[in-house]
Amino acid sequence: MVPYQQSLAERVAVDTDVVIAGAGPAGLMLATELALAGVGTIVVETLNTRSGQSKATNLQPRTAEILEMRDLLTGIDEQSIGRVEGGEFAGITLDYAALESRYPYQVGVPQARVEEILEDRLAGFGGRVRRNWKLTGFDEDDDGVTVYGPEQLRARYLIGCDGGRSTVRKLLGVEFAGTDATRWTVVADVVCGPGTAQLPVGWSLAGMIPRRQADGTFARIVPLGEAGLYRFVYSDASEGDVATDDVADRFRLFYGDEYELIDVRYASSFSDAVRQAAKYRAGRVFLAGDAAHVHPPVGAQGMNVGVQDAFNLGWKLAAVLSGRTSEGLLDTYEAERHPVGARVLANIRAQSALQGPDPDRKTLRDILAMLLNVPDANRVAAEMMSGLDIDYGGTGHVGGRLPDFTVGTGRASQLFHKGQGALLARDEKYFTAAAPYQDRIVATTTDTLPWADVQAVLIRPDGYVCWTAPGEDMTGALLKWFGTPA
Numbered sequence: 001m002v003p004y005q006q007s008l009a010e011r012v013a014v015d016t017d018v019v020i021a022g023a024g025p026a027g028l029m030l031a032t033e034l035a036l037a038g039v040g041t042i043v044v045e046t047l048n049t050r051s052g053q054s055k056a057t058n059l060q061p062r063t064a065e066i067l068e069m070r071d072l073l074t075g076i077d078e079q080s081i082g083r084v085e086g087g088e089f090a091g092i093t094l095d096y097a098a099l100e101s102r103y104p105y106q107v108g109v110p111q112a113r114v115e116e117i118l119e120d121r122l123a124g125f126g127g128r129v130r131r132n133w134k135l136t137g138f139d140e141d142d143d144g145v146t147v148y149g150p151e152q153l154r155a156r157y158l159i160g161c162d163g164g165r166s167t168v169r170k171l172l173g174v175e176f177a178g179t180d181a182t183r184w185t186v187v188a189d190v191v192c193g194p195g196t197a198q199l200p201v202g203w204s205l206a207g208m209i210p211r212r213q214a215d216g217t218f219a220r221i222v223p224l225g226e227a228g229l230y231r232f233v234y235s236d237a238s239e240g241d242v243a244t245d246d247v248a249d250r251f252r253l254f255y256g257d258e259y260e261l262i263d264v265r266y267a268s269s270f271s272d273a274v275r276q277a278a279k280y281r282a283g284r285v286f287l288a289g290d291a292a293h294v295h296p297p298v299g300a301q302g303m304n305v306g307v308q309d310a311f312n313l314g315w316k317l318a319a320v321l322s323g324r325t326s327e328g329l330l331d332t333y334e335a336e337r338h339p340v341g342a343r344v345l346a347n348i349r350a351q352s353a354l355q356g357p358d359p360d361r362k363t364l365r366d367i368l369a370m371l372l373n374v375p376d377a378n379r380v381a382a383e384m385m386s387g388l389d390i391d392y393g394g395t396g397h398v399g400g401r402l403p404d405f406t407v408g409t410g411r412a413s414q415l416f417h418k419g420q421g422a423l424l425a426r427d428e429k430y431f432t433a434a435a436p437y438q439d440r441i442v443a444t445t446t447d448t449l450p451w452a453d454v455q456a457v458l459i460r461p462d463g464y465v466c467w468t469a470p471g472e473d474m475t476g477a478l479l480k481w482f483g484t485p486a
Contacts, residue, residue, distance in 0.1 A: 015042065015153045015154045015155060016040040016041060016042045016153065016154075016155050017034070017039045017040040017041065017155060017156050017157070017321050018034055018039060018040070018041045018042075018155055018156065018157045018158075018159060018317060018321075019041075019042050019043075019044065019145070019147050019153050019155040019157075019158050019159070020041060020042070020043045020044070020158075020159045020161055021044055021045075021135050021147075021158070021159065021160050021161060021162040021166075021167070021168050022043075022044075022045060022160070022161035022162035022163060022166075022289070022291070023043050023044075023045035023047075023050075023115070023119070023129045023131075023161075024111075024115065024161060024163065024289060024290070024306070025056075025111060025114050025115060025118065025289070025303050025306055025307050025310075026161040026288045026289025026290070026291075026306035026307060026309055026310045027043055027045075027159070027161030027162075027288075027289070027310070028043070028115055028118035028119055028122060028129075029118055029306075029307045029310035029311060029314070030159060030161060030288065030310035030313060030314050031043050031118075031122050031127060032070070032072075032118055032121045032122050032125070032314075033070075033310065033311065033313075033314025033315060033318070033419065034314055034317060034318055035121075035122055035125035035126070035127050036070070036125065036318075036418070036419045037314075037315070037318035037321075037322075037419055038318075039317065039318050039321055041127060042130060042153060042155070043122070043127070043128075043129045043130065044129075044130045044133040044135060044147075044149060044153075045129050045130065045131050045132075045133060046132070046133065046134045046135075046162075047131060047132070048131050048132045049131065050112060050115060050116065050119075051112065051266075055110065055111035055112065055187075055303075056110070056111040056114075056297065056300070056302055056303035057108060057109070057110050057111070057222065057224070057231060057300070058084065058106040058107060058108050058109065058300045058303075058304075059076070059106060059107040059109060059114070059303075059304065060087075060106055060300065060301065060304045060385070060386045060387050061096065061099060061101045061103045061104060061105070061106070061386040061387065061388055062101075062304070062308065062386055062387030062388050062390065062401070063303075063304040063307050063308065063387065064101075064103040064107050065101060065102070065103060065401070065404060065413070065463070066307070066308065066311050066462070066463060067307075068102075068103075068404065068413045069413045069416040069417070069462075069463055070416070070417060070419070071414075071417045072117065072118070072121065073107075075117045075120075076107065076109055076113065076114060076117055077107060077109075082108045082225075083105040083106065083107060083108065084105060084106040084108055085097070085105050086105070086106075086382075087106060087299065087300070087382060087385045087386060088299060088300075088385075089299060089347075089351060089368075089372065089381050089385060090298075090350070090351040090354040090355060090365060090368065091210070091351075091354075091355070091365065092365065092368060092369045092372055094372065094378055094381055094382045094385060095378050095382065096382050096386065098375065098378065098379050098382065099379070099382055099383065099386060099388055100388075100403060101386070101388055101403070101404070102404050102411075106300065108225070110224060110225070111303055114303070114307075132150075133149050133150055134149055134150070135147060135148070135149045135162070135167050135168065136148050136149055136167075137171060138158055138168075138171065138285070140158075140283050140284050140285060143156075144156050144157075144284065145157065145158040145284050145285060156284065156321065157284050157285070157286065157317060158284065158285045158286070159285075159286045159287075159288060159313070160172075160285065160286065160287045160288070160291040161287075161288050161289045161290075161291055161306075161310070162291055163289075163290045163291060164275075164290045164291070164294040166287065166290070166291035168285065168287065168291060169277060169287055169291050169292075172282050172285055172287075174277045174278055174279055174282065174287070175277070175278040176275045176276070176277055176278075177275060177276065177278060178273065178274045178275030178276060178294075178345070179272075179273060179274050179275070179349075180273055181239070181271030181272055181273040182271075182272055183235065183236065183271065183272045184236070184237040184238060184239050184269045184270070184271050184272075185233060185234065185235050185236075185237055185269065185270055185271075185272075185296065186233065186234050186237040186242050186246075186247065186250070186267055186268070186269050187231065187232075187233050187267070187268060187269075187270065188231070188232045188233075188242070188247050188264055188265075188266065188267035188268075189224065189229065189230075189231060189232075189264075189265040189266050189267075190221075190229075190230050190231075190232045190247070190251070190261060190262075190263065190264050190265065191228045191229055191230075191261075191262040191263040191264075191265065192221070192228055192230050192259045192260060192261055192262060193228060193259070193260040193262050194259065194260065195255075195256075195257045195258050195259045195260045196257050196258055197258040197259065199223075199230075199259055200221070200222075200223055210233075211254050211255075212357075213253075213254075214357075215236075215357060216357020216358075217234070217235045217236045218234070218235050219232065219233060219234035219235070219250060219251075219253075219254040219255075220232075220233050221233075221255075221259075228262070229265075232247065232251060234250045234251075234254065237269050238269075239269065239271070242267040242268060242269055244264045244267070247264045247267050248261055248264065270296060270297070271296065272296045272352055273294060273295075273296075274294070274295045274296075274345050274348060274349055274352075275293065275294050275295075276292065276293045276294075276338075276341055276342060276345055277291070277292045277293065279334060279338070280292050280309075280333060280334040280337060280338055281330065281331070281333060281334045286313060286330075286333065288306065288309040288310050288313060288337075289305075289306030289307075289309055289310065290302070290306060292309065292337075292341060293305065293341040293344070293345060295344070295345055295348045296348065296352070298348045298351045298352060299347070299348065299351060299385050300385075301344050301348070301385065301387075304387060305340070305341060305344055305387075308337075308340070308387065308390075309337050309341075311462050312333055312336060312337050312462055313333045313337075315419060315460070315461040315462055316329050316330055316332065316333055317330070318419070319482070319483060322483075324440075324482075324483035324484050324486075325482070325483030325484075326483070329480075329481070329483075336392045336393075340390055343384075347384060347385070354368065388401070392464055394465075394466075396468060396471070397451060397454065397457070397465050397468050398465050398466060398467065398468060399464065399465065399466075400464065400465055401463050401464055401465070402422075402450070402457065402459045402463050402464070402465055403450045405448065405449075405450050406448065407424065407444060407446050407448075408444070408446065412424070413463075415442045415444065416459075416461060416463060419461050420440055420441060420442050420461060421437075421440060421441045421442070421458065421459055421460050421461050421481070421482060422441060422442045422443075422444065422458075422459045423441050423442070423443040423444070423456065423457070423458050423459075424444055424445075424446050424449060424456065424457050424459070425443070425444075425445055425446070425455065425456035425457075425469070426445065426446065426447065426449065426455050426456065427445070427455065427456070428445055430455070430456040430469060430474070431443045433473070433474045433475060433478065434458070434474065434478060436485030436486055437478060437482050437485060437486065438486075439486050440482050440483075440486075441458075441482065451468075454468045454469065455468075455469045455470060456468065456469040457469075458474060458477055458478070458481075460481050466480070466481050
């Protein structure tokens with residue numbers, strides 16, 4: 001991306017270019033994307049400090065790929081709990097080995113560590129999170145948004161990344177349609193010691209298979225990478241605050257004296273409610289992450305979808321704020337990400353429908369497990385759950401992601417470390433049309449491309465293909481995704 005330059009008059013008119021409400025994974029991912037492009041950004045967060053709660057605990061393959069594109073994965077991978085060699089659908093194991101990705105596995109890492117690494121990256125750009133800052137309202141006009149809280153802020157755009165109970169979404173009055181909660185599940189970070197059995201020490205699909213009671217209730221424990229620290233999850237909880245005694249009682253119910261429960265660090269509950277905002281943009285205000293969609297953490301998709309929302313929106317906002325691209329580019333955010341969110345909610349509803357103790361549902365799961373054992377069926381489900389099958393529409397390879405293949409002595413992902421787009425071609429003749437965009441596009445010749453029928457490929461800053469040769473002239477794709485020439 002090209003660092004955004006404002007005139008002195010514009011600096012006087014606004015406090016910052018973008019205000020982001022919420023310092024979770026989506027908000028921080030968006031902030032680092034904007035900071036990478038030199039866009040002025042203020043992140044406001046109601047919490048006084050990071051919670052430290054593990055919350056989400058994994059990165060799906062596509063999320064690992066996009067973090068690698070910004071040179072962020074190494075730090076996260078170094079702090080990971082481990083790798084989960086596969087995924088699941090409705091509790092049925094999926095084999096990720098067949099996925100065409102450098103990361104055919106899930107990276108086990110608590111959400112708190114992802115947030116820490118993203119906030120450190122933001123600080124490296126000179127940004128910081130303003131904590132203990134509660135957004136109470138905002139006013140939008142033709143030129144920007146005035147945001148109210150402990151202080152008044154003026155920005156070009158406001159992004160609501162403030163969670164499932166989003167204040168920004170509620171103030172916008174955007175419909176949040178879906179299904180109400182019928183069941184509640186508790187998630188707790190607990191400290192355990194060995195009882196009569198050996199505690200699991202690393203992630204594995206076998207270790208995450210839930211234990212079930214005759215009435216269909218379940219529980220599972222997963223190591224969190226710190227000696228004695230585990231994630232404990234159990235179903236059929238009561239709505240509201242979770243008492244430590246209730247966590248202890250459920251732990252003993254499922255595990256008896258196998259393991260010793262030493263401490264409950266925190267516990268909270270979540271429901272099976274599934275909802276999605278009717279729109280992700282209203283003028284100069286956007287929604288991303290849990291502010292745009294909520295669902296139970298079935299199949300480990302939540303944090304990943306939010307980070308990918310932010311990755312899609314960040315470079316587009318930066319391009320518009322640079323003045324070289326029209327605001328119409330921002331409409332593609334909702335057009336691309338709303339269907340992705342709807343599809344995730346659909347697969348979660350399907351998985352939830354297959355859960356439960358009754359014989360009919362068990363029979364359905366057994367038949368589905370048999371079908372998913374067929375390699376082609378497994379691959380389709382694995383690509384859906386991993387996020388690798390996301391396609392933003394187009395003919396041929398256009399709209400799909402660029403695989404991270406070898407380019408020269410490096411990898412394709414390295415071309416995107418600075419947030420630019422890329423043009424990869426077998427022949428330099430394709431560089432002529434893109435020459436005026438050299439400040440936004442890295443052009444590289446290569447003897448190899450992922451597809452034998454492709455001679456050149458133009459890729460957006462988020463790694464999705466927007467043009468290939470042979471085909472129509474590149475000019476249209478350049479104007480749509482990269483704006484006017486320098």
